[in-house]
Amino acid sequence: MNAPSTPPYTGTDFYCDVAIPDPAALEVVHHDERVLAFHHTRPFWNVHIVVVPTRHIASLTTASREDEADLRALLLVVQQVARSVEQQHGAAAVLTNLGAYQDSKHLHLHVHAGGRR
Template identity: 35%
Template sequence: MSCIFCKIINGELPSRKAYESDAVLAFHDITPKAPVHVVIVPKKHIDTMNEVESGTDDAAVAELFQAARQIARELGIAESGYRLINNCNADSGMEVSHLHFHLLGGRNLGALLSKVES
């Protein structure tokens, strides 16, 4: 599989991990758009949110949100605030077809970011 996130999950490419469980991996983005920029992915390859199977993938998707909360607390941005972004398909700006969320924080994000690349 040529998915860059699957290669990171499988240890074929290096990453700076922020969180890991049996179902989820989170790592610091290599081109951060904010002082804190972590990518949170399910270890199971799911192309986009559109392909999430109700009943089958619910626990993994729920854990993505649990991981985001934990990472925000651990990185000290839970109280000041953070943004959680999921892009879905090309028109959203999605560049890696593997379900993922961007966790951004560490500064005022009141204005929309021009583009969060996936």
């Protein structure tokens, strides 16, 4: 008998609604009071890690001076994750999406390597 499948997420902020409240359900790479990094739940690349601030920041272009500590912490973790991916796979890329390209309306950066899945 097949296990029932989980319905696809249909909200607008997967990170605030699902990932941050329940990191134990994820394959976590890093988690502290300011930043969560985990393997993407629906990876687009062979290696695909998402890094998010745990406090809601809508996007890179809406971030403000009051977000500075969270952004510094976020970029430090992105740097550490990207360095590890680069060392393990010989290359890494870092990407964020904005506006209509941003499916989840919460600042997040993708660290990826390898071909598309």
